[in-house]
Amino acid sequence: MDITCFDDLLQAARAQPQPQRLLFVFAGIELPEDSTAEQRAGFERGEGGALVPLMCVDKAPDELHSFDDLIREAAQFDKPWGMVFASAMAGPLGLPPRSEDADEPLKRMVEAIRQGQVDAFIPFNPRGQAVRLR
Numbered sequence: 001m002d003i004t005c006f007d008d009l010l011q012a013a014r015a016q017p018q019p020q021r022l023l024f025v026f027a028g029i030e031l032p033e034d035s036t037a038e039q040r041a042g043f044e045r046g047e048g049g050a051l052v053p054l055m056c057v058d059k060a061p062d063e064l065h066s067f068d069d070l071i072r073e074a075a076q077f078d079k080p081w082g083m084v085f086a087s088a089m090a091g092p093l094g095l096p097p098r099s100e101d102a103d104e105p106l107k108r109m110v111e112a113i114r115q116g117q118v119d120a121f122i123p124f125n126p127r128g129q130a131v132r133l134r
Contacts, residue, residue, distance in 0.1 A: 006067035006128035008085075013061040013088055019096035020088045022059050025109050025121075026074055027051045029082035051118070053110040054079045058102035067128030083131070085113060085121040 003009050013020040029049040031040060042048045055077050057070075064070055074081065089105055091097035112118065123131050 003122055005131050006070070006124055006130075008130075009086055009124075010061055010064060010066075010124060016088075016090070018090040018094050019091055020061055021097035021099075021102050022061060022064070022105055023056070023087045023102055023109060024058070024070065024091060025056045025085045025106065026054050026079070026081040026087065027083050027113055027115055028054050028080065049082075049084065051113050051116070053113050054081055056106045056110060058099055058106060059094065067124070071126075071128075082126065084124050085109065085118060085120050087122060 003012060009022070013022055028051075030052050031043045031048075032050050037042070039048055052114070055074065057073065061068070070084070074084075087105070087109060089097055089102065091101065109121065120132060123133055125131050
């Protein structure tokens with residue numbers, strides 16, 4: 001399935017034969033202090049920047065009905081973000097994964113994003129559209 005928006009992600013997670021838990025890391029997009037003039041100009045055009053993980057959450061697919069549900073929850077933390085990265089995990093032996101099962105995978109996601117290793121995740125913009133990072 002080609003995931004182009006957040007609703008596609010929810011649909012794919014619900015369609016999996018094993019129960020899933022969705023993992024989300026919200027990231028800010030900042031311009032590093034040592035950036036060049038060219039990088040600053042690109043950043044002003046909405047290009048480039050460094051991803052800074054700000055907060056994370058895990059949810060069962062049936063806990064979310066839409067991207068707006070996730071956005072409302074994120075708004076409670078009052079941290080401006082520019083992108084949310086999504087991943088999923090299955091439970092052991094076909095059991096639904098618990099929130100505590102997501103702790104370590106979320107920590108690994110945060111560290112991967114800090115290191116710029118984001119290919120294993122689906123990034124969404126603040127409108128819930130999947131984006132491709134270069």
